Amino acid sequence: MSTTQTAADFKKNATTLTADLRHRSLIKGALKKYEVARDARKSRFQDWQAARQSAAEIKWDAVNHLDTHLVELAKNLEARGTQVHWAGNAEQAREIILGVVRKHNARSIVKSKVMTGEEIHLNDALEKAGFDVVESDLGEYIVQLRHEPPYHFVFPAMHLTRGEISKLFTEKLGTAPTDSPEELTMIARRVLRDKYVNADIGISGANFAIAETGMISITENEGNARLTCALPKVHIVLMGIEKVLPKLEDLALFLPMLATAGAGQTLTGYNTMYGGPRQPGEADGPLEMHVVLLDNKRTTLMADPEQRDALHCMRCGACLNVCPIYKNIGGHTYGCTYQGPIGAVITPHLCGMADWKHLSFASSLCGACTQNCPVKIDLHHHLLQGRRNAMARNPVWWEKLAFQALAFLFNHAPLFSLGMKLGRIGQIFHPLIKGTPVDPAIAWTKSRELPKVAPQTFREWWQNRK
Amino acid sequence: MNERENILGRIREALSVPAPVPGAHDHPSAHPASEAEAAKHIGEWLPSVGPSLEDRIELFRSNSADLKTDFRLVNSREEALAQVKEIAASEGWKKVASHADPMLEGIDAALGLPVLKTDGGYNVCDMEQCDAGISACDALVAQTGSVLVTSRSAGGRALSVLPPHHVVIARRDQLVPDLPAAFALLKQKYAGNYPSLISFITGPSRTGDIERILVLGAHGPKKVTVVCY
Numbered sequence: 292m293s294t295t296q297t298a299a300d301f302k303k304n305a306t307t308l309t310a311d312l313r314h315r316s317l318i319k320g321a322l323k324k325y326e327v328a329r330d331a332r333k334s335r336f337q338d339w340q341a342a343r344q345s346a347a348e349i350k351w352d353a354v355n356h357l358d359t360h361l362v363e364l365a366k367n368l369e370a371r372g373t374q375v376h377w378a379g380n381a382e383q384a385r386e387i388i389l390g391v392v393r394k395h396n397a398r399s400i401v402k403s404k405v406m407t408g409e410e411i412h413l414n415d416a417l418e419k420a421g422f423d424v425v426e427s428d429l430g431e432y433i434v435q436l437r438h439e440p441p442y443h444f445v446f447p448a449m450h451l452t453r454g455e456i457s458k459l460f461t462e463k464l465g466t467a468p469t470d471s472p473e474e475l476t477m478i479a480r481r482v483l484r485d486k487y488v489n490a491d492i493g494i495s496g497a498n499f500a501i502a503e504t505g506m507i508s509i510t511e512n513e514g515n516a517r518l519t520c521a522l523p524k525v526h527i528v529l530m531g532i533e534k535v536l537p538k539l540e541d542l543a544l545f546l547p548m549l550a551t552a553g554a555g556q557t558l559t560g561y562n563t564m565y566g567g568p569r570q571p572g573e574a575d576g577p578l579e580m581h582v583v584l585l586d587n588k589r590t591t592l593m594a595d596p597e598q599r600d601a602l603h604c605m606r607c608g609a610c611l612n613v614c615p616i617y618k619n620i621g622g623h624t625y626g627c628t629y630q631g632p633i634g635a636v637i638t639p640h641l642c643g644m645a646d647w648k649h650l651s652f653a654s655s656l657c658g659a660c661t662q663n664c665p666v667k668i669d670l671h672h673h674l675l676q677g678r679r680n681a682m683a684r685n686p687v688w689w690e691k692l693a694f695q696a697l698a699f700l701f702n703h704a705p706l707f708s709l710g711m712k713l714g715r716i717g718q719i720f721h722p723l724i725k726g727t728p729v730d731p732a733i734a735w736t737k738s739r740e741l742p743k744v745a746p747q748t749f750r751e752w753w754q755n756r757k
Numbered sequence: 758m759n760e761r762e763n764i765l766g767r768i769r770e771a772l773s774v775p776a777p778v779p780g781a782h783d784h785p786s787a788h789p790a791s792e793a794e795a796a797k798h799i800g801e802w803l804p805s806v807g808p809s810l811e812d813r814i815e816l817f818r819s820n821s822a823d824l825k826t827d828f829r830l831v832n833s834r835e836e837a838l839a840q841v842k843e844i845a846a847s848e849g850w851k852k853v854a855s856h857a858d859p860m861l862e863g864i865d866a867a868l869g870l871p872v873l874k875t876d877g878g879y880n881v882c883d884m885e886q887c888d889a890g891i892s893a894c895d896a897l898v899a900q901t902g903s904v905l906v907t908s909r910s911a912g913g914r915a916l917s918v919l920p921p922h923h924v925v926i927a928r929r930d931q932l933v934p935d936l937p938a939a940f941a942l943l944k945q946k947y948a949g950n951y952p953s954l955i956s957f958i959t960g961p962s963r964t965g966d967i968e969r970i971l972v973l974g975a976h977g978p979k980k981v982t983v984v985c986y
Binding site: 339433488513522593603667 | 764772877901908
């Protein structure tokens with residue numbers, strides 16, 4: 292595999308973090324709690340597998356008729372006074388949002404969790420243009436204070452201990468150190484209350500968009516999105532075009548599935564459908580609502596029918612939570628917005644094969660991701676297809692040569708048995724160079740023992756048997 | 758407008774090659790069921806709810822206990838108001854926010870406290886000072902322990918999330934069994950003219966963002982009380 296900078300960084304960070312036992316025990320501890328809660332909730336379903344199949348079918352319908360559903364969504368949003376914008380790429384989306392923010396002479400902006408915002412580097416763009424922007428989700432707020440991307444797209448600050456968070460708050464906010472998660476949460480609550488009350492603009496993402504009724508559905512636990520969409524005068528939604536569901540009642544299935552698969556809850560704290568700005572006779576709410584529909588290469592992924600079902604993803608994070616690779620290398624190592632198996636599948640399509648094809652190899656192919664995906668995305672097969680696609684596009688000459696040589700060897704029995712004999716002699720001397728730069732098996736022996744060649748082959752045993 | 762056509766054009770081009778139907782790997786014969794058929798089954802797949810009103814009440818009660826929602830079942834509206842009065846006294850409320858609704862009639866007099874009414878607009882800083890937000894709702898959902906509110910039924914968007922304690926007054930007949938029933942109710946009640954906000958509130962505001970340890974009152978209310986008569 293030819294190595295790009297992203298691949299080299301990935302390898303380096305993965306090696307470091309895999310050996311970091313403190314990191315591993317922190318992540319495993321957190322994910323164990325998730326697993327227990329998820330299993331308890333899942334067992335309450337009368338038929339989880341049938342629900343999965345149905346969810347997969349509804350998403351299939353939504354994605355495979357996306358043009359019709361998007362037109363319907365836009366029409367119904369506009370009918371209730373929402374302004375709909377279409378953004379082909381990240382730059383266009385940033386320009387649209389900056390345009391709205393400038394039009395209102397906004398000073399401060401409050402955001403609830405928007406993964407598409409991470410994808411288009413929205414905070415950077417807003418800050419560079421001179422606007423004050425603050426994340427309101429507790430985990431996102433913590434990583435924003437650290438100038439870090441989210442570690443996990445559902446649990447953004449999962450890699451930090453309360454001690455580290457306390458130290459961070461002391462440094463950045465001047466608060467007294469504390470060992471209590473509750474006190475830390477209350478510190479953030481106090482700081483962010485002020486921001487909500489004074490913000491001119493609220494920016495949110497979308498978990499689902501309902502075509503039939505023209506609504507944006509947002510799922511959250513903290514109430515931060517509820518406040519973000521209630522107090523500021525303007526509400527901007529940034530969402531990927533694939534988030535559409537045909538019918539309002541589809542949510543009766545998707546909301547509990549998202550909660551169960553994503554966080555081991557029966558239902559997430561707040562599941563809210565926003566159908567426009569403040570309507571006549573309503574007490575409060577924004578005076579303007581904007582929805583930015585973002586493509587940003589989703590149509591490139593869509594053009595691959597084999598992997599199109601990756602667009603069914605509702606970002607629950609279940610595949611990350613069960614992935615042995617994710618648990619060992621951690622979220623930041625992936626180096627992209629969407630981590631874990633789903634990230635490894637979609638990132639080469641969204642951000643370019645050349646820089647991201649190595650992610651297809653960040654998998655043990657154990658299939659835990661596929662098994663746990665609530666919308667049945669065939670993740671581990673897509674990772675295999677990703678490897679095939681990467682090799683078809685950029686064949687590596689020496690790998691090709693090596694496999695041709697092996698094929699020749701396996702096809703010529705005398706040569707093969709000579710090889711076995713040489714191996715037996717070779718392994719006597721191997722310990723002398725094992726692990727040194729001249730060791731031809733260095734990539735293997737660095738961290739593992741080389742298997743021994745048997746003293747007698749099966750053929751020899753067969754010939755010599757009495 | 759142009760970008761809209763570009764995106765739709767790319768989607769149509771991509772979709773010109775069909776994708777395999779879901780489940781093709783596990784069940785080669787699976788075909789998408791019709792939507793109506795699927796919707797009918799959803800209730801059979803989700804967590805089960807008993808047939809009687811008593812079953813629903815018990816399920817809502819046990820879900821509330823899990824969620825740390827304070828659920829109080831009383832026998833009349835007068836008793837419900839008395840419950841709210843009792844909470845107000847024990848928590849030392851000084852000011853509350855509320856809205857005009859037949860369900861909440863008489864609450865101002867019962868409490869004898871300054872009440873901020875949200876109907877027709879209010880000052881956000883005033884509401885921020887309130888000790889509780891008292892609202893009606895559209896439904897209670899037994900299956901999930903949720904309170905279904907809309908901007909029309911619960912005094913706008915902020916009343917149920919800005920004050921530190923959200924108190925909901927509901928009737929027994931507002932308790933629906935499950936989520937499909939809640940969505941059917943929404944459609945029947947509002948189709949063609951939906952409120953700008955519909956929200957399923959499931960317990961007090963919560964977070965697990967620090968070491969996956971549950972903390973209540975992250976940004977929204979630290980307490981949710983449902984008084985049902």
